Amino acid sequence: MSGVRADGGLRPLDSGDPQAVAGYRLAARLGSGGMGTVYLSYTPGGHPIALKTIRPELGEDGEFRRRFRQEVQAAQRVQGLYTAPVIDYDTEGARPWLATAYVAGPSLASAVAEHGPLPLPSVLLLLAGVAEALSVIHGAGIVHRDLKPSNVLLAGDGPRVIDFGIARAADATALTGTGVSVGTPAFMSPEQAAGREVTPASDVFALGQVAVFAALGQGAYGDGPSHAVLYRIVHEEPDLAGMPGQLAFVARCLAKDPAARPTPAEVVALCQQASPTPLRQSGSWLPKALTAQITQRVSASAALAAAPAAPPPTAPLTRPGPFAPAAPRATPPPPGATPPHAAPTATARPPHAPVHQHPAPPRPYPPYVQPYLYQPPKPKRGVGRKIAIGAAVGFALLWGAGCVSVLSNLGDSSDNGSSQAPSSSTGRHRPDPKPVSFKGINLPRGYWVRFADSPPKPVNEQNTSNASFGDGADFYYDDDPDYSEDETPVVGTAGDRVVLLDNAEHGSLATCRKVTRYAEKIHLSQLSAGSQICVHTVSGHIGLVTYRGSAGRGSPSDYITLDMTIWRNAEPASD
Structure with missing residues (x-):
C-alpha cells in the first residue's frame, strides 16, 4: 500500500494513525503491508526518514522480538551507498518500530507497472547497484531472504535496497495466523522454496529474478498459483526470451545449484563488461518520466518538512546513526524511581501513555503545503458536509413551515378556524448516486x-x-x-x-x-x-x-x- 502517488503527492495521516512515535512527529503515511505501516518523519536536523511500526500481532510474539532485535542491530552495521541505513529503532516497547533513511522514489515494482520495463542502461546500473548493496548486506552477516521489486526503491542517484533482515525475524512467527508471507514465491530461490538452508547465494537468485522483471516487466518463471510458480522455480528452466544479449549473464544468477551462481561482486563486474560505457550513477540514470516523478516526491517531502509543528514531547533519537546527532543525555530518575525504558542500549525516555491511544487532533497543513498533499476524491470528502447542510436546510424549512402555519391560523381565524398547509415539501430524500x-x-x-x-x-x-x-x-x-x-x-x-x-x-x-x-x-x-x-x-x-x-x-x-x-x-x- 503506498501513500505516495505518481505525481509526488503524500497522503496525510488517517484518523487512526498516531501523531508521533517515540517523539518523532509523523508527517504523512507512506504505505502499509504485511509487516506494518510506514510513515514519513524527520530527524531534529530535518532529514527525512521512513519510520515503520510493526504490526501488533507480530510484536506480541516473543521469538519475533528476539530475532527482530538481532536483525536490527546487525542492520545498523550496513552502511552501503545502495541501502537505506537504519537511523533509530525500539525493539522493546509496546509496539516495536524501525526508522531508516527516506528514499524519495518509487519501487521498481510500481515503476515498471506504471512506465513499463527499464531500458538496458538503466537495468545494468540497477543490477550493479543492487549487487553492491548485497555485498554490503552479506558482509554484515545478513541474508536478505525477500529481495523483490517492491523492496528495491529507485532514487535519483541509484537504487536502494530496503527491508533486509526483517524477513528472518518474521520467519520465527506463526505466519499463517497473521497473513504475512516470508519471501515472495515468484522471487524465492529453489533451496528456499524447498525449505533448505538459505545462504547469500539465495539473494543472488532473487537478484536474477529482479533483473528479468526490470528488463521484461514479468518474472522468469511466469505467473499463476504460488505452488505452480514454486514448482517451476525448483524443476524448470527460466523463460529468458526477449532478454537483451548484454544480459545473458543473468542466467548464471538463476542456476539451480547455489554454488554455480556468481557472487554479488562478480555480478558488478559482469555489468561493467556488458556496458558499452563506464557505469556511472547520476541523476539521469532513469527515463525522464521516472526522474520527474522522483523530483516531485522530493518537493513534497521538503514542503512537509517546512510545515511548522509543535516541538516533540521527548528527544526522539535513541541511538546515533549516519544522519542523526548523538542522543542527548537522559535526566537521571529520582531516587527509587523505576526506569521507564527497558531497552539496554537506549537512552531512557520519560514515561508517557502510548501516543496512539489518545492522538492529538490533527493540525491543518499550511497553504503552501497543500499542493503536495494527496487529495481524496471530492465526492467522498463532501459527504459529511452535504449531510450537515441538508440537516440545516431541513431544520430551517420545518421552522419556516411552523411559522407559516401559526401566521395562517392568526390571519384566518374568522374563516371557520381552518388552516391550509404549505404547498412546499420538506422531507425529500437525497437521490441515489448515479452508477x-x-x-x-x-x-x-x-x-x-x-x-x-x-x-x-x-x-x-x-x-x-x-x-x-x-x-x-x-x-x-x-x-x-x-x-x-x-x-x-x-x-x-x-x-x-x-x-x-x-x-x-x-x-x-x-x-x-x-x-x-x-x-x-x-x-x-x-x-x-x-x-x-x-x-x-x-x-x-x-x-x-x-x-x-x-x-x-x-x-x-x-x-x-x-x-x-x-x-x-x-x-x-x-x-
Whole structure:
C-alpha cells in the first residue's frame, strides 16, 4: 500500500494513525503491508526518514522480538551507498518500530507497472547497484531472504535496497495466523522454496529474478498459483526470451545449484563488461518520466518538512546513526524511581501513555503545503458536509413551515378556524448516486483497483506483501493470505465485505444494499463467467463486479477480466 502517488503527492495521516512515535512527529503515511505501516518523519536536523511500526500481532510474539532485535542491530552495521541505513529503532516497547533513511522514489515494482520495463542502461546500473548493496548486506552477516521489486526503491542517484533482515525475524512467527508471507514465491530461490538452508547465494537468485522483471516487466518463471510458480522455480528452466544479449549473464544468477551462481561482486563486474560505457550513477540514470516523478516526491517531502509543528514531547533519537546527532543525555530518575525504558542500549525516555491511544487532533497543513498533499476524491470528502447542510436546510424549512402555519391560523381565524398547509415539501430524500460502468478491466494477480478512479486502474505499490493489504484496495486479486485448503487465488476488498450473488439474484444497488451475507474474500474456484459480486468499500462506495474470466493457459501473465458498475458514496464510510 503506498501513500505516495505518481505525481509526488503524500497522503496525510488517517484518523487512526498516531501523531508521533517515540517523539518523532509523523508527517504523512507512506504505505502499509504485511509487516506494518510506514510513515514519513524527520530527524531534529530535518532529514527525512521512513519510520515503520510493526504490526501488533507480530510484536506480541516473543521469538519475533528476539530475532527482530538481532536483525536490527546487525542492520545498523550496513552502511552501503545502495541501502537505506537504519537511523533509530525500539525493539522493546509496546509496539516495536524501525526508522531508516527516506528514499524519495518509487519501487521498481510500481515503476515498471506504471512506465513499463527499464531500458538496458538503466537495468545494468540497477543490477550493479543492487549487487553492491548485497555485498554490503552479506558482509554484515545478513541474508536478505525477500529481495523483490517492491523492496528495491529507485532514487535519483541509484537504487536502494530496503527491508533486509526483517524477513528472518518474521520467519520465527506463526505466519499463517497473521497473513504475512516470508519471501515472495515468484522471487524465492529453489533451496528456499524447498525449505533448505538459505545462504547469500539465495539473494543472488532473487537478484536474477529482479533483473528479468526490470528488463521484461514479468518474472522468469511466469505467473499463476504460488505452488505452480514454486514448482517451476525448483524443476524448470527460466523463460529468458526477449532478454537483451548484454544480459545473458543473468542466467548464471538463476542456476539451480547455489554454488554455480556468481557472487554479488562478480555480478558488478559482469555489468561493467556488458556496458558499452563506464557505469556511472547520476541523476539521469532513469527515463525522464521516472526522474520527474522522483523530483516531485522530493518537493513534497521538503514542503512537509517546512510545515511548522509543535516541538516533540521527548528527544526522539535513541541511538546515533549516519544522519542523526548523538542522543542527548537522559535526566537521571529520582531516587527509587523505576526506569521507564527497558531497552539496554537506549537512552531512557520519560514515561508517557502510548501516543496512539489518545492522538492529538490533527493540525491543518499550511497553504503552501497543500499542493503536495494527496487529495481524496471530492465526492467522498463532501459527504459529511452535504449531510450537515441538508440537516440545516431541513431544520430551517420545518421552522419556516411552523411559522407559516401559526401566521395562517392568526390571519384566518374568522374563516371557520381552518388552516391550509404549505404547498412546499420538506422531507425529500437525497437521490441515489448515479452508477458509472466500466467494461473489460484486466486485473493482474497481486494488483487492486480503487473505485474512485475513472476508469479503475490496476495498482501495485511498494511495501505491500499482498494486494489484500493494499492502500485503498477497493477490489483486489491475489493469493489467499490465510493459506486455506482451497489453493486458488482470491478476490475481495480491504473492508472484508463482499457478497457472491446467487443466480436468482439480480445485481443492482438495491440488491447490494439488501444482501448481508458478507464474506472476507471469494476464491476463484467459486466463480464462473457471469458471476456477480457486491462490494462494500471502507470509503462508502458500493460496486457490482461481474467476473468474465481469467487469462488463458498459454498467457504470459495471470489476470482476471471484470465488468464493474460503481455507485460512489452510496453509504457512510466505515473505519
